[in-house]
Amino acid sequence: MNSFRLMLVAGIQIFVFAMAESITVYKSPTCGCCSQWVSIMEEAGHEVTVHHSDSLQSIKDDLGLPPQLASCHSAVINGYVFEGHIPEADILSFLENPPQGARGLAVPGMPARSPGMARPGQSYKDFNVIAFHEDNRFTLYRKY
Template sequence: MLLTALALAAPLTAMAAAIPVKLYKNPNCYCCDLYAKHLAENGFKVELINTTDMASIKQQYNVPEKLEGCHTALVGGYVVEGLVPAQFVQRMLKEHPPIRGVALPGMPVGAPGMPGVKPAPLTIYTLDSSSPPKVFASF
């Protein structure tokens, strides 16, 4: 019976493979480390890439200054800027909208990686070159 259970579990493990993420961050940013942990706890396999030149990363991925967060992540062909909760990254990957990605500007308290109680709902915006940012979600 144990062998049967193991044989049945093997395909499930393969199907539940973690979603790869490359996360560019400043090596001294602790909130980015906490955010990476949040992603890992929610089905992502995070590769941390430390850099002291985040400005060039944001420029490379066309992140508008007003939408910048403390780090930039790449997942499933999308850019995820800032502390966007894993559930919204997963939603974007599932729905596959025609956008470049999503952004949660700044380092707002109450977002994953930033301890504390959020003072108000936080808004996640789309990253899209052809139009102004739109609201993707609020939490």
């Protein structure tokens, strides 16, 4: 029985490791909420590389982010762009099955009840996760 439990725990650890992604984040060096979002991703097992910049707009332009979807930080994972305070579950779901022609996800602005903005213990609510596509369309990915 003990060896079965050990194999089960090892299997869960391998599964969690397989789900972890390498994330590159571009943010202001002084933004606390961005740092909180990075911490959430790291606590979930992701390897996060942070690049501080004082000219985030040029990075967002280079990434092809539509201006109306902008937030305080941009992340790149597997060539996709993830803008703002997106819940980790939505990122993993997107990466598992990206919508046809999608370039990424965004949570525009800085919603108070989003990851990195919400107070400890608060549930995520009152914001939308938007998918943006190569043909410049936006679609609702998830509503909180």
